[in-house]
Amino acid sequence: MPVDWIWGLVGGLMIGTAAAVFLLGTGRIMGASGIVGGLIDGSGTDKSTTIAFLVGLVGMPALLTLGGWQVSTNATPVPWLLIAGGLCVGIGTRFANGCTSGHGVCGMSRLSVRGFAATIAYIGAGAVTVTFLRVGMGL
Amino acid sequence: MRALIAVLSGALFGAGLHISGMTDTAKVRGFLDFAGSWDPTLAFVMGGAMLPMIVAWRLTTNRKPVTGDAFPPPPSAELSRPLIVGSLLFGVGWGLVGLCPGPALASLSYGGWQGVLFLAAMLAGMWAVPPIRRALDSRRAAA
Numbered sequence: 001m002p003v004d005w006i007w008g009l010v011g012g013l014m015i016g017t018a019a020a021v022f023l024l025g026t027g028r029i030m031g032a033s034g035i036v037g038g039l040i041d042g043s044g045t046d047k048s049t050t051i052a053f054l055v056g057l058v059g060m061p062a063l064l065t066l067g068g069w070q071v072s073t074n075a076t077p078v079p080w081l082l083i084a085g086g087l088c089v090g091i092g093t094r095f096a097n098g099c100t101s102g103h104g105v106c107g108m109s110r111l112s113v114r115g116f117a118a119t120i121a122y123i124g125a126g127a128v129t130v131t132f133l134r135v136g137m138g139l
Numbered sequence: 140m141r142a143l144i145a146v147l148s149g150a151l152f153g154a155g156l157h158i159s160g161m162t163d164t165a166k167v168r169g170f171l172d173f174a175g176s177w178d179p180t181l182a183f184v185m186g187g188a189m190l191p192m193i194v195a196w197r198l199t200t201n202r203k204p205v206t207g208d209a210f211p212p213p214p215s216a217e218l219s220r221p222l223i224v225g226s227l228l229f230g231v232g233w234g235l236v237g238l239c240p241g242p243a244l245a246s247l248s249y250g251g252w253q254g255v256l257f258l259a260a261m262l263a264g265m266w267a268v269p270p271i272r273r274a275l276d277s278r279r280a281a282a
Contacts, residue, residue, distance in 0.1 A: 008183035008184045011158045011159020012159055012188040013155075015156065022148040023210070025144035026141055026204055032239070036244065053145040056149025057241070057244050058245065060151075060153035061153045061156070074163055076164070076237075077253060083257075085233075085235035086260025086262075088235065090232075090265040090268075091225070092229030094265050099241070100233075105189060113216040114217070114222055117222065121223055126233040128230075129171070131175070134175060135174075
């Protein structure tokens, strides 16, 4: 799949540039769970910046889809998986104070020990979960 | 100005997630499936995303952000229990469905009812964390 990793690299450079613009422009770390979590539990103080960021994050893929660049999420149709997965991601990222963007992209790029530890933990737990579902339950 | 920077950054983040394939749960779960037919795309996305940020962090020394007061303080090196247990729990949810917070938001317009259900559960989980924290703290204080 040579095309896939080239798109991955190009998309990754865009994600990193977005994080760099956010950091240098606003002084904040571009972490998806921190940004949306602060809005949800009321702990965030910089509300207008947060809402503007979310408008761009949700709006741009919608525009790309309208423009003909359609992709599918291929998400599972099993409701309990979606609910359990969402709860684990929501609770886990807020306890850990970061997710793939905050601890991964922004943390590891400044050689943060917490960023590396979190990334090893969530990739490890994710790998065990995927393998268990495939081998143990055929999902 | 600050809102304009934020909407541009969000749009670039959303476009990057969209074209990199990271809103496709099959590619994300494929990366996590080390024992199966492994899909390396996520490693290229993560590597590509870290490059501009390595430069950006260097630019923060002795400077101020364009808007706002200051850059984040240097990272703490404390490997606390919430960090590790929370990240393990996050990884389980990530493996169950293949969505993390960024892609769950980026795919909202085309993710269908599955995306909406996942996002609703994720936001409910986030909303529940402060009361869970308080309950854990008071139990620890009582013990």
